[in-house]
Amino acid sequence: MIIVIKPGTSPQEIDRINQELSRPNLKTETSLGKHKVVIGLVGDTNELNPEQIQAISPCVENVLQIKQPFKRASLEFRHGEYSEVVVSTPNSEVAFGKNAPLVNVAGPCSVESEQMILDTAFQLKAAGAQFLRGGAYKPRTSPYDFQGHAELALEWLATARQETGLGIITEVMDAAELNAIAEVADVIQVGARNMQNFSLLKKVGAKGKPVLLKRGMSATIQEWLMAAEYILAAGNPNVILCERGIRTFDKQYTRNTFDISVIPVLRELTHLPIMLDPSHATGKSQYVASMALAAIAAGTDSLMIEVHPNPAKALSDGPQSLTPEQFYLLMEEMKVMAMAVGRSWK
Amino acid sequence: MIIVIKPGTSPQEIDRINQELSRPNLKTETSLGKHKVVIGLVGDTNELNPEQIQAISPCVENVLQIKQPFKRASLEFRHGEYSEVVVSTPNSEVAFGKNAPLVNVAGPCSVESEQMILDTAFQLKAAGAQFLRGGAYKPRTSPYDFQGHAELALEWLATARQETGLGIITEVMDAAELNAIAEVADVIQVGARNMQNFSLLKKVGAKGKPVLLKRGMSATIQEWLMAAEYILAAGNPNVILCERGIRTFDKQYTRNTFDISVIPVLRELTHLPIMLDPSHATGKSQYVASMALAAIAAGTDSLMIEVHPNPAKALSDGPQSLTPEQFYLLMEEMKVMAMAVGRSWK
Amino acid sequence: MIIVIKPGTSPQEIDRINQELSRPNLKTETSLGKHKVVIGLVGDTNELNPEQIQAISPCVENVLQIKQPFKRASLEFRHGEYSEVVVSTPNSEVAFGKNAPLVNVAGPCSVESEQMILDTAFQLKAAGAQFLRGGAYKPRTSPYDFQGHAELALEWLATARQETGLGIITEVMDAAELNAIAEVADVIQVGARNMQNFSLLKKVGAKGKPVLLKRGMSATIQEWLMAAEYILAAGNPNVILCERGIRTFDKQYTRNTFDISVIPVLRELTHLPIMLDPSHATGKSQYVASMALAAIAAGTDSLMIEVHPNPAKALSDGPQSLTPEQFYLLMEEMKVMAMAVGRSWK
Amino acid sequence: MIIVIKPGTSPQEIDRINQELSRPNLKTETSLGKHKVVIGLVGDTNELNPEQIQAISPCVENVLQIKQPFKRASLEFRHGEYSEVVVSTPNSEVAFGKNAPLVNVAGPCSVESEQMILDTAFQLKAAGAQFLRGGAYKPRTSPYDFQGHAELALEWLATARQETGLGIITEVMDAAELNAIAEVADVIQVGARNMQNFSLLKKVGAKGKPVLLKRGMSATIQEWLMAAEYILAAGNPNVILCERGIRTFDKQYTRNTFDISVIPVLRELTHLPIMLDPSHATGKSQYVASMALAAIAAGTDSLMIEVHPNPAKALSDGPQSLTPEQFYLLMEEMKVMAMAVGRSWK
Incomplete structure (x- = not known):
């Protein structure tokens, strides 16, 4: 699952969102792309409710499931931005x-x-x-x-x-x-x-x-x-x-x-x-x-x-x-x- | 087996070489390339002696075996000239x-x-x-x-x-x-x-x-x-x-x-x-x-x-x-x- | 699609069922197995309604879809009976x-x-x-x-x-x-x-x-x-x-x-x-x-x-x-x- | 390369043969099969002369090359005897x-x-x-x-x-x-x-x-x-x-x-x-x-x-x-x- 953050969101708010998401059996990874910030979630994401995550902050633009068995490697994990x-x-x-x-x-x-x-x-x-x-x-x-x-x-x-x-x-x-x-x-x-x-x-x-x-x-x-x-x-x-x-x-x-x-x-x-x-x-x-x-x-x-x-x-x-x-x-x-x-x- | 003909050989001489080679169980095919003429032989070539073929005419430049199982399709059959x-x-x-x-x-x-x-x-x-x-x-x-x-x-x-x-x-x-x-x-x-x-x-x-x-x-x-x-x-x-x-x-x-x-x-x-x-x-x-x-x-x-x-x-x-x-x-x-x-x- | 016929059904009734099913773009094939009779249907079966077929005769035991892309060759087509x-x-x-x-x-x-x-x-x-x-x-x-x-x-x-x-x-x-x-x-x-x-x-x-x-x-x-x-x-x-x-x-x-x-x-x-x-x-x-x-x-x-x-x-x-x-x-x-x-x- | 030893050869003689073969870049391995003893040689066997090895002892029955790229795993290495x-x-x-x-x-x-x-x-x-x-x-x-x-x-x-x-x-x-x-x-x-x-x-x-x-x-x-x-x-x-x-x-x-x-x-x-x-x-x-x-x-x-x-x-x-x-x-x-x-x- 990935969380796309709205452009212009402050680092403090991104930190706060990360903390809100913190729970055992779940890892978050923040990718700072050129145009957007994406927080990837790997682990027991089945229990997560996209709507609840959306509600964490008004700076959350979108919450998306990754359908591929590879998560971090998937293009979706970086919301379409190729890594360097x-x-x-x-x-x-x-x-x-x-x-x-x-x-x-x-x-x-x-x-x-x-x-x-x-x-x-x-x-x-x-x-x-x-x-x-x-x-x-x-x-x-x-x-x-x-x-x-x-x-x-x-x-x-x-x-x-x-x-x-x-x-x-x-x-x-x-x-x-x-x-x-x-x-x-x-x-x-x-x-x-x-x-x-x-x-x-x-x-x-x-x-x-x-x-x-x-x-x-x-x-x-x-x-x-x-x-x-x-x-x-x-x-x-x-x-x-x-x-x-x-x-x-x-x-x-x-x-x-x-x-x-x-x-x-x-x-x-x-x-x-x-x-x-x-x-x-x-x-x-x-x-x-x-x-x-x-x-x-x-x-x-x-x-x-x-x-x-x-x-x-x-x-x-x-x-x-x-x-x-x-x-x-x-x-x-x-x-x-x-x-x-x-x-x-x- | 292929017979490479010397440049400038007359069509009559090429015909004559072809006739000399004529025998049952053997087919000859003449390729007129841009730079050379090659006569390909397919069939019972085992009985053929390259030296005897060489002796047919002074216009024979070279006699070569084709080692590939495909004969007419091989690049050697046209002595390295690509067909059009x-x-x-x-x-x-x-x-x-x-x-x-x-x-x-x-x-x-x-x-x-x-x-x-x-x-x-x-x-x-x-x-x-x-x-x-x-x-x-x-x-x-x-x-x-x-x-x-x-x-x-x-x-x-x-x-x-x-x-x-x-x-x-x-x-x-x-x-x-x-x-x-x-x-x-x-x-x-x-x-x-x-x-x-x-x-x-x-x-x-x-x-x-x-x-x-x-x-x-x-x-x-x-x-x-x-x-x-x-x-x-x-x-x-x-x-x-x-x-x-x-x-x-x-x-x-x-x-x-x-x-x-x-x-x-x-x-x-x-x-x-x-x-x-x-x-x-x-x-x-x-x-x-x-x-x-x-x-x-x-x-x-x-x-x-x-x-x-x-x-x-x-x-x-x-x-x-x-x-x-x-x-x-x-x-x-x-x-x-x-x-x-x-x-x-x- | 196959239609399994009840044991003991008369040949006349089987014929009648076959006739009822007759339409363009549809072929029926009757397999007389040792223990059962099965009518296979191949062609435009999408329009067929299993319930309507069931209603054709009280001798129809069952109407089943064949899910495999191969129809006549499938084991289902003969309702599990191996052919000889x-x-x-x-x-x-x-x-x-x-x-x-x-x-x-x-x-x-x-x-x-x-x-x-x-x-x-x-x-x-x-x-x-x-x-x-x-x-x-x-x-x-x-x-x-x-x-x-x-x-x-x-x-x-x-x-x-x-x-x-x-x-x-x-x-x-x-x-x-x-x-x-x-x-x-x-x-x-x-x-x-x-x-x-x-x-x-x-x-x-x-x-x-x-x-x-x-x-x-x-x-x-x-x-x-x-x-x-x-x-x-x-x-x-x-x-x-x-x-x-x-x-x-x-x-x-x-x-x-x-x-x-x-x-x-x-x-x-x-x-x-x-x-x-x-x-x-x-x-x-x-x-x-x-x-x-x-x-x-x-x-x-x-x-x-x-x-x-x-x-x-x-x-x-x-x-x-x-x-x-x-x-x-x-x-x-x-x-x-x-x-x-x-x-x-x- | 393997050396097949004649049946009934004493352990002392086998030891002696092994010692005669000893040199750097060469390993010997003795297999005691049910019916025969075989000494396998792995390493720089190119320099070895089968006739010289044959001459080491009258108890040497045969000296054979292993043609497979796998040596010790080959059936030849044990002279045809399956291992247990x-x-x-x-x-x-x-x-x-x-x-x-x-x-x-x-x-x-x-x-x-x-x-x-x-x-x-x-x-x-x-x-x-x-x-x-x-x-x-x-x-x-x-x-x-x-x-x-x-x-x-x-x-x-x-x-x-x-x-x-x-x-x-x-x-x-x-x-x-x-x-x-x-x-x-x-x-x-x-x-x-x-x-x-x-x-x-x-x-x-x-x-x-x-x-x-x-x-x-x-x-x-x-x-x-x-x-x-x-x-x-x-x-x-x-x-x-x-x-x-x-x-x-x-x-x-x-x-x-x-x-x-x-x-x-x-x-x-x-x-x-x-x-x-x-x-x-x-x-x-x-x-x-x-x-x-x-x-x-x-x-x-x-x-x-x-x-x-x-x-x-x-x-x-x-x-x-x-x-x-x-x-x-x-x-x-x-x-x-x-x-x-x-x-x-x-």
């Missing part, structure tokens, strides 16, 4: 959102050495990326495959962050590593395989740092938004949703199926910002450019693209990685595309 | 292909009355479409649902063709109706449910008219190209491939999943032109615009978009139909997008 | 149904020669099968693969039928072949790829011969029953439903996924008899035995099993074919299993 | 395996109260079950749904274990709860959503307690075996594989698709014991009995069935739960089925 997730990086604050410039995240699947990640980071920065992605802990299908350089890789990422000023996005696989990761990462990634690792979601939610939530390989859109809800319900409003391809019946030519229509669907359902990852979706570097352009055309807020200095020798995901040079050229095309659809570009 | 399917419509010749202008097909799911189809056709023409689509025979899940106005609808389509000069695309469901349809249609559509109706494919192939082959709801890309191969093998080189959404595990918000990455995948595999149908893929009119733009950004040659004068009262597929006004506005956006990716627009 | 499809074979009448003995269908994917099909037929008969299956017309993914021996194969099947007395099941792919097939076949098969070839369904329905309707590779259960409804609506009540594996995300070890829980699901939804085909479902002969036993344990009415005299040399589907010896041994196990679940065995 | 996972429960030791009696696990989705779980446990024991399942920590799609009674539920399970002597199977969702769970559980369950939570798999593997590894909703069989490999590689050989339904395109009538053919497939690939869970697979109690019988017919080693004293009032998964009375009757049928396929019953 603002991330502080050394270079600047970067905002993810429908009305923000396109955000570009790039980097290798895994951090392979200090030199490699530093060199890559400088090239990505030169190409215009705002974030460096790179795995310190890697979820690998086989226990015998390279599992990431762990703490060492986190240190190298910290160096790359310091040297280039790029923001860092890296994946958490185990709550035990959360503190170490949070010291380096500007955005913490929850990977597709852990999208329904509810314990991890709660802990990541409690941590407060912005979270990039990748869609599970066969997660429905509703399950994905419910996973976001776990993070939001734990008190962390800074969630970015990342589509990275779904599993379907045909895997002969692409690794996954790029579900690009999530963009208009999510716009109807949620206020959260959207990222698309054409590299994991297709699994082949030669398909990344056209899919990145398509994602911008369809309205994505952000892109994640795998870039490796030497894809042929990558320890993981080489076939889907662009070279820094390819990425540079793609960024030029992406800029043109962003302009064509009226998306600003930093 | 040229369709004669009353207004003009319209070419479908990688290097041709974007082709726009629009119209209602089914032809509901003469007035309705005429009015719609004029509006689509005004908006810039080159083809009118509309079903005379409708494949409906239930035998009790409206099955199309059949011959009557064909007559109305003929009138719309004559009055507006638009080309006509309509679906064949039964070989018995093929002649009647071929008299009206400029392009004959084989629907998703009949993509592996091999008897129909052979007969449509024998007919000679251009064919729009929709991808089956759960057809792999390879199966789709093998279905095209049935038409090509029956002697009809004019096949256009149309992606219209595939069936996956999530149907809650979209009717199907729009498999947009078929565009770069098909470009690697086949010389045939590509069409995308965002209306059937998403099943909701509010998602069509962003998906149409994404398809152009990804490089489609053509779009098929459902338009109905009054979607709320449509006899079928109303929820996914744009109004003519919405289509007009979308065409404006599509034009901008086409320019942004360097696709010409007529 | 009785097929006349030279040897005897064979009934398919929940309360009939298990029916065993076996044979090769395609009829390869007269000798081959005759030898196989005799061995299958010796093992206890009642039907010989074998393709004369084969739906093959590639136009260059063996397409079946066509009319010649039909002749050989006719010989096998005459010599062994087994019933014949063979697939129709094209309505043009329907008459020729109907002369030989005791049951006409509509294959998975044609499950939504509605033109063919209508024509097969009009023909009257019993029909085996295979489930499409990615057809939902509801779509499958709607396809059966096309046949039933065309006037043919003799439809058997055959599950043959569905397409899912994992094809590494089995060709399809054997959807065995269709058995209890169909029992709730439809009165039609059920067949299971573990050969196409798994695609590997070594998995057929355990899946055939599981199907009997789950309550199937019938099994279709691929058997080839020399699987290694089969022109199609060799890897999933049992040898006649393996089939003989499996039949022994199946008999034990049938007894364990109380299914009679002929 | 023996679990100590208060009542007795219970063995899971191809040659062991059928093991029956039953219980509610979640442990709702001490009384509820005690009553249920006594009824299940009376019906012949050997294990009680029940969730203390529940993975729920929504953060607002009942999440389980946690530690309290573990205490109640401990009481039920003590009172009835049944073994306990309960799910771990978070490594932080592993110790508490391991004190109560005889078998620790890793749920479908955590099948690729590799951190958890490693920790559960290090713990040593028998593990029930549920297949992920859209995990391929190979991914499932690779997940088992994580546990085995961490030193825990006691893994049971549990199929619980996969996600496909059709969810209208069943919650998931019961992939019953995993039974013969797993038998070819792995030595690990197999459990089937028809309750989660179908999601409807009325389908459980036929699917449980089918699973036994297909050769499962074990069944997991949801039973709740009052399904209509269950806090989770009520629709798929049997009552204790229904379970009792099903056990009677299952016994008959086990006998029909030659599976012993305790």
